[in-house]
Amino acid sequence: MKEGKIKNSDLKKAIVTNAPEFPKYTTQLLNLANQNSQATRPKNVGQMTELIKEFDGNSLEEWRKWYKEKHPNAIDNATQKIADMIEKLSKAMQQIDEEMIQAWVEELIITNTYSGLNFQEAVLKKIAKSKNKPFSPATPQDESKGIDGYIGNKPISIKPKTYKAKKGLNEQIDVEIVYYEKLKTCIKFKYDF
Known part of the structure; x- marks a missing residue:
């Protein structure tokens, strides 16, 4: 170095x-x-x-x-x-009171985690199927690098479209990112690989 x-x-x-x-x-x-x-x-x-x-x-x-x-x-x-x-x-x-804070924390930890992880898996499966490749979830070590899963051997990060606007995040992700948006009738996502 x-x-x-x-x-x-x-x-x-x-x-x-x-x-x-x-x-x-x-x-x-x-x-x-x-x-x-x-x-x-x-x-x-x-x-x-x-x-x-x-x-x-x-x-x-x-x-x-x-x-x-x-x-x-x-x-x-x-x-x-x-x-x-x-x-x-x-x-x-x-x-803001303690009741509101608890509701926010619960939504973050319970609801958003459950939904987000299910969205990630669904997106991984769909892209993998379209590329005729297997998919696999990330390990905890992968997640610490911003990797949410693999399509074949390719590491992928899957983020909500709103992630782009969160400039305050000090996270650097060095893999392909798939951005998704939850609509009323579907999950729409974009990728360039």
Whole structure:
């Protein structure tokens, strides 16, 4: 395995020493509010990877000035969208009690597990049959790698279509993923292998 180093002196443009400190848990809530409100999506604040390419300055302050001239209302608009969502989340938090938490945990552990595992097996069987290959379920070691089963020798992950939207998940799956959607009359799924 190869390793590399970059000296702090070579990163002087990237290191910010006066970043604000936030109280515990607040950034998690702000991130959730931002995701739900979509306040900092490119349509609202610009495509950052493209904007930074256009920027020809050399400091954080130059970037701040340049960005605010290019998108004068973006930060205020994003702030308002997030503030509105925080208010909605706050009202929702006030409705949560232990009974609701227990119902949610039971649905997650009992209902969703039962349904999800049955959907996975059904999808594996259907694809395996269409490819005239055997299927097998994953082992616990496979599951820790995001593998839900095999079609022949090919490892497969099977996820609900909503999984794509869950950007907060820190899971990396290095196998083919089949996305399914539960409709009223069927399970619809897509795959590219």
